[in-house]
Amino acid sequence: MIKSQTVLGQMIARMADEDDYRRWTAQVERAGHCVRPVRLVGSAMTVNAATGEIEATYASEQEPGGALLVACKDRRESVCPPCAARYRADAWHVFAGGVTPDDGGDQVGHPMVLATFTAPSFGRVHAARDGGVCRAARGGRRGKRTCEHGRPLWCHARHEAADGMVGAPLCEDCADLAGLVLWNASVGELWRRTVIYVYRALAALAPALDGRAVTVRRVREVLRISYAKVAEFQKRGVVHLHVLARLDGVNPDDPEQTIAPPAWADVNLLTAALAHAAARVSVPLPVVDGRAAAVARWGAQLDVRPVQPREVDRARVAGYLAKYATKTVGDSVSGLPSSRPRADELDVDGGGRIPAHVAALTATVRRLARLGACRALRLARHVHTLGFRGHVTSKSRRYSTTFAALREARRAWRRSQRARERDPWAGGDTGLPDDDRAGTVLVGDWRVAGIGYRTLGDRVLAEVLGREHRQAREVLRLGLAE
Ligand SMILES: [Zn+2]
Ligand SMILES: [Zn+2]
Ligand SMILES: [Zn+2]
Structure with missing residues (x-):
């Protein structure tokens, strides 16, 4: 240059x-x-x-x-808006494709829901409430108005969503930062176990077949849960999972095929099974800081909505998930870099640009990374995602077409265009x-x-x-x- x-x-x-x-x-x-x-x-x-x-x-x-x-x-x-736009379009097709799976394009009979799995609370945080006050003082004169550290449990400010305060704990000492980081680090395993629990829940909730109780093995013979999911970072730094989940049937002669499940496996059963599983599943966490042994669980809030096999629903849910597919933790938690930083970048950049609670969170990831109990979590490599270790977007194998298939389709189309132009380059x-x-x-x-x-x-x-x-x-x- x-x-x-x-x-x-x-x-x-x-x-x-x-x-x-x-x-x-x-x-x-x-x-x-x-x-x-x-x-x-x-x-x-x-x-x-x-x-x-x-x-x-x-x-x-x-x-x-x-x-x-x-x-x-x-x-x-x-990082790159044009490449992200293309990725978002591909993600849209991956998500939308599963709303109308490959059994002749007829999705009728495949119960499907959009579910949001949330994180539990790790301490009260400042919030933006559409012009409303952050947190009203509760309990009047008799109620407890300060925490054990003497800090107020209320905040009468009106925060903007872009406010660096949003997501910050009301009291740094009350906030369970280690718990938050370990939860992020465990959410992938928590989801893996949730799927196993969904099969158990389906067995527990399914009506008797041939007059006999339904076992988990029997459920796996006739039902399959297919899904696509996206991780979304909340302002407070924890991950939520948005999941498109679908019940398929299993064709014993051709397990690769996606067929409609039996009629008794309806959307109510799927909804109940997800709630049943979410309430029961847990992952043991490493014991740190002399705390009692603890487990990671989903938060109490579980939102499950049926998705109809209509074009309008398909476009809406695919667009909703694709929007998150190109987001990074840095888009939600101000002050974090959007990719893995150089070894000391976060500290060097520190000079006031990173909000205190974000700096405290990244410091917590680093501190935990050095503990032997957390070695298996490999936290040192996930400081920039506050401990989260998985893929932002992922899906079960039979949910729908893959990104690779879309790329191949695009290449094939270009080949045909080139053949027409008779110019190989x-x-x-x-x-x-x-x-x-x-x-x-x-x-x-x-x-x-x-x-x-x-x-x-x-x-x-x-x-x-x-x-x-x-x-x-x-x-x-x-x-x-x-
Ligand atoms: Zn690019
Ligand atoms: Zn506030
Ligand atoms: Zn406190």
Whole structure:
């Protein structure tokens, strides 16, 4: 990068050569207008597997700047909005796909619910209440108005949602930060056990079959619970799980198939089984700070709503979950970085930018990480997620199509477009020939030259191109809707 050049100068230099600029914009387009693409340097060729003949060659040298731009594919809105938008669209299809599973597109007879599993309380926190006061003083004159540390149990401020105070404990000493972090670290295991408990609950709640009580083994022979879930960080730093859960039947002759469950397995049974399981399941926590042995449980609040196999419900719940799929803990808990920070970044950045309660939480994760009792939780690697160790978005295998299947569908579509254009290089994720075209082998030699655009001018131009692209699509969409 030439430092003395202004951003405008860099943009003008980029556009100076018409051919060069056209090639560069084609690359930016292929990278989906990613704001921090990976720059690859190298070459590749497709070889006919049968004859050994080289069918096509490609070298990044022919690109402007000698590098190939590839989308970063980050799911996080705060890192790369265009790549996050694509991820969100894919997530939408994954979630929506499960509302109409693959048994002839007829979802009638598959009971389905959207359930939100919450965390318990780890101490009272400041809250934003739509212009209302944070926490009214309770109990009047006779009631307890301060905690054992002499701090008020009320707060008459009216907080904005963006207020750094929201989610902070009313009393730092009352707040159970270690409990909160250990809960986050255990929520993945808590969910895994919850699924097992749901099968038990189904057995306990199912009507007798053939006049005999239903066992868990019998339930697993005839019913399957499929789900997709998203973790959402609350302002106070704990995770909630939003789960789309569906009851399927099992075809004994073809277990891979998704069929409707027997009629007695209805939405009421599913709802009751989830509540039954949520109330009973627990995970033992490591014993720390000389505390009594404790377990992680779900909070008392469990929200379960039926989802109908209607297009409007499908779009609504898929959109609702997809929105969370691109969020990070940093989007909810102000002051946290959006990705794994360098070893000491949080401390260095500390100078007042991180709210005190967030700093206290990250310090707690670090402290627990050093304790032998917590070794299995590998907390040192999860400071930036306040102990949470799982994937933000995940699903059971048979819930619906996968992200990989969507990517393959997109590639196939591009292949067909390219075939039509008779230009092997015009499109694709990278502009490279496909490594999976029948009968050919892709041979390549690549290295990463860097992350992000080489100049700020390039980045600004890419953003402008992205905006124009989205506007053009919007115009097209509105035109089609009319
Ligand atoms: Zn990107
Ligand atoms: Zn308050
Ligand atoms: Zn207190």
